[in-house]
Amino acid sequence: METVNTDKAPKPIGPYSQAVRAGNFLFTSGQICADGSDYPKGIAEQTEQVLKNLINILRAAGLNAQSVVKTTVYLSDMSDFDKMNEVYERYFEKIKPARSTVAVNALPGEVKIEIDLVAYSKVNK
Secondary structure, eight states: OEEEOOTTSOOOSSSOOSEEEETTEEEEOOBOSOSSSOOOSSHHHHHHHHHHHHHHHHHHTTOOGGGEEEEEEEESOGGGHHHHHHHHHHHOSSSOOEEEEEEOSOOSTTOOEEEEEEEEOSSOO
16 A cells, blocks of 8 residues: 655645555545635535545546546535535546535534545556
8 A cells, every 4th residue: 555645735634644545446535625725615616626636636646537436525514515516527527436425514614525535547556
């Protein structure tokens, strides 16, 4: 196993890695909309930033959105589902990964969404 980290996504704030490669699989930690500034207020903007962070982690591992096989979306308010889904869909146009969407009681600060993912590479790095 090996860790994958990039300065193009938020640095871990605890004892975890942005991602871990295990064989042909990459497992990311949950990403929130942090980008070094204040959190965007709207769910669409937060979703956009979360997905950009995840794409940057994928790129650091030599992968892309089409490598993603599974995502888990955590929403603090399920009424945000449709707006989140509109943004999410743009990132996964060809192969749509399996997905779970879960309502959670709370996320850090004013965060409305967190997403983690599992990606697969045919080439074992």
